[in-house]
Amino acid sequence: MRIFVSSVMAGFEEYREAAFAAIQSLDHDIVRAEDFPASTIPSRVACLQGVREADLVVLILGERYGWSETQSGISPTHEEFREAAAEGKVVPFVQSDVSREEAQQQFVEEVEDYDTGMHRGQTFRTPEELRTEVTRAIARYQLSAATTPVDVGALVEKARSTIPVEERGFVRMTGPLLHLAVVGGPTQTILRPSEIEDQSLLDGVVADLSSADGYFSYRRRTEPHLDHGALVIEQENGAALRIDEAGALLLSVPIEEATGHLKPLIEEHVGQAIEKGLTFADKMLEKFDRTQRLTRIVIAADIATSGVFGWRTSSQQAASPNSMQIAMDRSASGPVMLNPPDRTRMALRSERTRMAEDLLALLRRRYRS
Template sequence: MQAWEGGLFRRGFRDATDLHEAITQSLHDYILSNATGPVDQEGLIAKAKALIPVERQNQHSATMLELVIVGGPFQQILRPIEMESPDLGEELQQKALFGDSRLLDRTKGSVVALDGPDLLVQQDRGGSIRLTEQGAVAFRLSLEDTETKDRMSGFGGMLIIEEIVRERLQSALRYAAATLERIDPTQRLTHLGIAAFVSGGEYRTWKTRAQQTSMGGSLQMGMGQADRAPISIVIRRAALRLDRTPLIEDILVPLRRQFS
C-alpha cells in the first residue's frame, strides 16, 4: 500500500528484506533533502516569477500558459559544457514533440539553440521550453482551441477553455518531472517554486467545454482582473510525481479566478 500524506511518501512492505530496503532508501532521500541547506521559499518564488515574460498591455497576442518551475536550494545543476551538448537539446526537443508529455505542435518546425546561458526549444510563433543551468524549466504553451475557434467563426479565440489549461499543466508537469530526473538524478534540488500566468488573456472569457457548448454561437467578452499577477506555490520535489493531480488543481483554480 502506498500513499502521499502530509508532504511525505508512505509505503508498505512485503517482508523484512523489503522493509530494510525501504528504510535505506528513505534515509538516503532524507539525507539528500537536508544536505544542501535550508530552502529559501520566497527566493524560489521570486526567481520563478522573474522568468515569466513581461506582458504588454493593450496589445493583441495569442493566449499562452506561462509556467515556470525553479528548483531549490538554488544552485548550479548543469555546467556550461553540458548545456551545449547536442544530446541534451535533442532529447528535450524529441520529448516535447513526440513523448508522452508532448507539448509542441508537430506540424510546425522547432529550433534548439542557446539563448545566452539557457537552452531553448522554440517554435516560430508557437510554444517554447527553456532550461537554465540551475535546472529551472520555463514553459510557454499555446492555449488555442482550434475546434472551438472554427465552430464559432473565429470568436472561439476569445475563449480560454479550462480543459485545455488542465491538459497543458498535466503535460508540462510530467515533462518537468522527467527533465529533473534526467539532469539531477541525485536530487540536489529538493523543493520547487512554481509560478503560472495566462498571458494574452486580456478580454478573454474562461469557460469549460460544457459551458462553451451551452453558449451556442453567442459570446460575452470578458475583462479578467486588471491587476492579474502570476500565481505561485512551493512544493517538495516528490509531489511533482506523486501528488500531481492536486497540484494541478492548486495552480488551475487561482488562474481561473482571475477571469471570474
C-alpha cells in the same frame, strides 16, 4: 528528527519494536500511535497530525492490510502513507516471503510503482533484518538531507520573474499560451555550461518535446538558442522550453483554441495544458537531476491572453459559441502560485493532479471574475 512509524499494530508488535529500537539507537524521537494521549479529536485526525508533524515516516508493510471501514475507504496505514508521500518524507519497508491479503498487495504495488511510488530498500523477513534496514535508511536520509537550506523567498521571486510579461498592445495570432515556471532548490548548478551547449542534449530534449508526452508539433520548425546562459527551444506558434544552469524551467504550452467567432479560454483546454506542462516538467527534472539534488520546487502559472476574452467551459461554449458577456476588469496581474508556494520535489509526481486542479482554480478566478 521526529520519526513516525506507520504499520498495522495488532500482531505486528515485534516488528514495530524493531523499528523503534533502530530509531532510538540513532537518538531520534519516536512518534507512534501507542503514545498518543487521550483527546477529543478523532483517532484518524490524531494519526494524520502525527504524520504532518514528523520529519520522516517509516512505513512497514507485512501481510495484513488492516481495518478499511474508514471514512476514506482505505486503511489508516494507507492513508498515512498518502499523507507522507505528498510531502516526500516516507521510507517504505516491505516484508518478503509472506502471503499478502489482496488489498495489501495492491497497497504494496502502489508504494512500489515505478513512476509514482517510492524507492524502497532491501526487503526484510525478521525483526532483526528490519532493524538493520531501518537504521541504514535513516542514516542515508540524514546524509541526503544535509544540504544547503532552501531559500523559499528567492525561489518564489525567481518563479515570478521567469514568467514573461506580454507587451501592451501585442496581439497574439496563434492562440493562447500557458506559461508554467518550475523552479527548484536549494540553488545549485544542475546543468554545466558545456552541457547546455551539447548538441546531443539538445537533440534529446527536442525529441522529448515532440514525443507523445511533449507539447511541440513535429510539423513546425524548432529553433534553439541561448539566452543569458539558458537553453531556449521554441516554435513559431509560441510553444517553448527554457532551462537554465540551476535547472529552472519555463514551459510555454499552447492552449487549444475555442471554436466559433469568439475565442474565450476553455476551462478544459486550460486544464489539459496545465497537466501536460506539469507532467513534462517532472520528466525534464528526472532527465537532468536524476539524484534529486533539487528537493523543493515552486510553481508559477500565467496565460498569455492577448486577443482572448473571457473564460468558459466547453459546454457553455457549445451552447452559445458566438455570444457571451465579457468581464473587463483586468486589475489582477502577475502569475498565480500555490499556497504555500513551495512543495517537495516528489509532489510534482505524487500530487500532480491536485496541483493541476488548484492552479486551474486560481487561473479561473482571475480570468472569469
